[in-house]
Amino acid sequence: MSGSVNLQIYDDIAKVTLTLRGGAAQAAYVTTAANGCAAARPMPAMRQTHLTFTASSTMDIKAPIPDTHGLDNRAARHQSREEATNPAFPEDLFSYDTVSSSPARCLYTIAELDEFIRAAPTATFQGYLSLLIVEVNLVDCFNRHTLLSGACCHAPVHANALTATCKRCNEQVSLRLNPLILGQVVDETAAIEAGGLLLSDRAWRDFLGRGPEALLDLDAGGLKQIADRLVFCRLTTVFGWTPDQSRAGGRICVMRFRS
Numbered sequence: 298m299s300g301s302v303n304l305q306i307y308d309d310i311a312k313v314t315l316t317l318r319g320g321a322a323q324a325a326y327v328t329t330a331a332n333g334c335a336a337a338r339p340m341p342a343m344r345q346t347h348l349t350f351t352a353s354s355t356m357d358i359k360a361p362i363p364d365t366h367g368l369d370n371r372a373a374r375h376q377s378r379e380e381a382t383n384p385a386f387p388e389d390l391f392s393y394d395t396v397s398s399s400p401a402r403c404l405y406t407i408a409e410l411d412e413f414i415r416a417a418p419t420a421t422f423q424g425y426l427s428l429l430i431v432e433v434n435l436v437d438c439f440n441r442h443t444l445l446s447g448a449c450c451h452a453p454v455h456a457n458a459l460t461a462t463c464k465r466c467n468e469q470v471s472l473r474l475n476p477l478i479l480g481q482v483v484d485e486t487a488a489i490e491a492g493g494l495l496l497s498d499r500a501w502r503d504f505l506g507r508g509p510e511a512l513l514d515l516d517a518g519g520l521k522q523i524a525d526r527l528v529f530c531r532l533t534t535v536f537g538w539t540p541d542q543s544r545a546g547g548r549i550c551v552m553r554f555r556s
């Protein structure tokens with residue numbers, strides 16, 4: 298084996314790539330565990346994830362601890378999220394009316410939600426999260442022509458338009474607002490990286506104050522104004538969580554934002 302080896306390392310909230318070069322890449326343990334998971338716990342709310350290793354660092358791959366199974370599930374979730382670019386919002390799985398009219402209203406922190414999912418990996422959850430918006434990527438997405446996204450022929454399709462032509466089959470594809478528009482969000486316990494939330498059409502309207510058609514009428518200056526207004530806003534989020542990876546690609550589903 299020569300060259301470098303990339304290890305994808307996941308924890309509850311983020312993914313980092315650890316590149317091993319030279320002698321480290323040739324170490325026997327790497328060849329047997331290149332698909333393994335390791336526990337890496339970045340500080341919550343950091344803008345970027347960093348890992349530091351020194352000559353004396355030891356990293357256990359597939360460590361025999363109970364958390365390993367949960368981390369494996371998370372790795373699968375990250376994978377399915379990358380494959381499911383922008384799935385349709387699973388409206389039928391959740392009920393906004395049930396959450397908002399229930400006598401028992403559950404306000405979770407991100408860390409608590411993570412613990413509940415870890416404890417009951419097959420359960421569906423609905424409730425509230427109170428999230429601070431750290432990044433809004435409207436201008437970035439506009440410049441990259443990725444304001445809306447979808448998928449066709451197992452490939453992502455992006456455009457600054459409501460529909461686009463699939464380059465593989467030439468069919469018209471309906472697009473939805475790109476989950477990556479909403480960048481990192483945090484609360485006092487943890488962070489959710491860009492793309493970790495899947496918004497319903499209604500939640501997008503709550504968030505941006507307009508529908509996708511009106512958004513597409515704006516230029517970069519208009520989009521920047523919206524982004525500047527939203528950054529560091531705190532939003533009460535009515536969310537649902539489904540363990541079914543095929544429905545939401547392992548994202549937290551946002552039914553509504555309430556300010």
Ligand SMILES: [Zn+2]
Pocket residue numbers: 449450463464465466467468
């Ligand atoms: Zn296609």
